Amino acid sequence: xAVVSQHPSRVICKSxxxxxxECRSLDFQAxxxxxxxxxxxxxxxxxxxxxxGSKATYEQGVEKDKFLxxxxxxxxxxxxxxxxxxxxxxxxxxSASPADYGYTFGSGTRLTVV
Amino acid sequence: xxxxxQSPQSMFIQEGEDVSxxxxxxxxxxxxxxxxxxxxxxxxxxxxxxxAGELTSNGRLTAQFGITRKDSFxxxxxxIPSDVGIYFCAVTQGGSEKLVFxxxxxxxxxx
Numbered sequence: 001x002a003v004v005s006q007h008p009s010r011v012i013c014k015s016x017x018x019x020x021x022e023c024r025s026l027d028f029q030a031x032x033x034x035x036x037x038x039x040x041x042x043x044x045x046x047x048x049x050x051x052x053g054s055k056a057t058y059e060q061g062v063e064k065d066k067f068l069x070x071x072x073x074x075x076x077x078x079x080x081x082x083x084x085x086x087x088x089x090x091x092x093x094x095s096a097s098p099a100d101y102g103y104t105f106g107s108g109t110r111l112t113v114v
Numbered sequence: 115x116x117x118x119x120q121s122p123q124s125m126f127i128q129e130g131e132d133v134s135x136x137x138x139x140x141x142x143x144x145x146x147x148x149x150x151x152x153x154x155x156x157x158x159x160x161x162x163x164x165x166a167g168e169l170t171s172n173g174r175l176t177a178q179f180g181i182t183r184k185d186s187f188x189x190x191x192x193x194i195p196s197d198v199g200i201y202f203c204a205v206t207q208g209g210s211e212k213l214v215f216x217x218x219x220x221x222x223x224x225x
């Protein structure tokens with residue numbers, strides 16, 4: 001149990017376009033989900049906390065208008081990278097925590113902006 | 115924010131050897147977690163520690179929550195090639211569910 005599915009696994013987009021990444025909890029409900037960003041050979045950095053039915057909470061330095069988060073249901077959170085630029089190229093990972101199990105991560109999305 | 119000092123940064127070992135890595139902090143935490151990340155994948159939880167002094171095993175992996183609540187170590191016994199990857203320690207931040215990660219230990223196992 002406690003599976004988090006993330007889609008797509010890889011995406012290449014042109015500069016100036018927007019990209020949507022989905023994160024789903026498959027066998028549990030998640031009122032809270034988390035979005036992380038990981039640059040090559042670096043650790044995971046928390047970008048924002050996604051809250052079902054309310055606004056996301058962004059970490060300091062993360063542009064909320066750049067990284068739009070929507071948590072419309074108890075099993076789905078989406079991250080939209082708007083007007084993407086090459087510097088937005090990174091590995092984006094979501095996570096959720098079913099009760100008493102710890103924190104389960106999705107398999108990540110490799111975004112390349114060309 | 116809180117910083118976790120994870121060491122070593124990388125390790126190159128022979129198959130069959132034991133491995134030890136650790137994380138320290140100047141702050142006290144109530145939860146220590148150890149994750150493994152394979153290339154192009156999300157981290158996978160290996161061991162979760164919730165009590166100071168707790169020693170927990172998961173197969174060949176053993177982790178301990180330091181008695182001061184400021185550190186934790188992870189040991190891997192009799193390493194095998196599939197142990198290759200990056201190992202991260204993580205703690206929960208304050209009273210929230212937010213995770214703060216160490217910088218990772220990259221493990222290479224030579225057959």
